[in-house]
Amino acid sequence: GAGVSQTxxxxxxxxxxxxxxxxxxxxxxxxLYWYRQSLGQGPEFLIYFQGTGAAxxxxxxxDRFFAxxxxxxxxxxxxxxxxxxxxxxxxxxxxxNSGRTGELFFGEGSRLTVL
Amino acid sequence: AQSVSQHNHHxxxxxxxxxxxxxxxSYGGTVNLFWYVQYPGQHLQLLLxxxxxxxxxxxxxxxxxxxxxxxxxxxxxxxxxxxxxxxxYFCAVISGANNLFFGTGTRLTVIP
Numbered sequence: 001g002a003g004v005s006q007t008x009x010x011x012x013x014x015x016x017x018x019x020x021x022x023x024x025x026x027x028x029x030x031x032l033y034w035y036r037q038s039l040g041q042g043p044e045f046l047i048y049f050q051g052t053g054a055a056x057x058x059x060x061x062x063d064r065f066f067a068x069x070x071x072x073x074x075x076x077x078x079x080x081x082x083x084x085x086x087x088x089x090x091x092x093x094x095x096x097n098s099g100r101t102g103e104l105f106f107g108e109g110s111r112l113t114v115l
Numbered sequence: 116a117q118s119v120s121q122h123n124h125h126x127x128x129x130x131x132x133x134x135x136x137x138x139x140x141s142y143g144g145t146v147n148l149f150w151y152v153q154y155p156g157q158h159l160q161l162l163l164x165x166x167x168x169x170x171x172x173x174x175x176x177x178x179x180x181x182x183x184x185x186x187x188x189x190x191x192x193x194x195x196x197x198x199x200x201x202x203x204y205f206c207a208v209i210s211g212a213n214n215l216f217f218g219t220g221t222r223l224t225v226i227p
Binding site: 003004035040043044045056058059091093104106107108 | 158160164205214216218219
């Protein structure tokens with residue numbers, strides 16, 4: 001597709017379960033970002049990939065959160081032992097080079113609800 | 116630590132009124148500044164950006180923003196708003212590392 005694609009668009013899970021959220025960036029974009037947006041807040045940075053490697057994971061809130069991008073394209077955000085506080089919209093964005101010099105293109109987001 | 120402040124949480128205007136949304140950031144080094152917009156039911160998209168040069172930058176749909184380094188500000192303006200400008204507006208900054216930090220956003224409601 002032409003834009004950033006995120007699946008699922010909605011995910012409802014129970015506390016303690018494991019969740020995977022997928023991001024398919026724009027073809028050719030080397031930079032990929034994950035953000036989390038809670039109600040009434042701006043997007044909160046989680047992790048940034050340049051190619052296959054995580055260039056900056058300083059935004060991951062704790063070790064229950066992990067993200068991979070094994071082939072430098074699709075990325076998966078993994079959340080273990082989910083908690084109610086993890087409920088939010090998880091946004092993925094990609095950029096042709098680094099975000100510093102270019103525009104970030106955002107997906108529609110994956111809304112996670114932890115019951 | 117760097118931060119981005121948007122002091123207006125919700126702004127309500129009538130059509131044709133002028134708009135100014137405040138944005139202040141805290142970081143002493145070189146910054147790249149952005150305004151993103153999220154229309155109802157849509158994804159975030161770039162409105163305009165400042166990297167260097169003329170501190171007055173123009174974006175899409177008649178929006179502009181002015182970078183005032185001495186005030187650490189990057190306020191968004193539009194001389195005459197339209198109903199279709201109803202959206203949430205986010206100021207963002209990149210400095211040092213290549214990650215984009217967002218403010219908490221300002222919801223703009225334009226009344227026809």
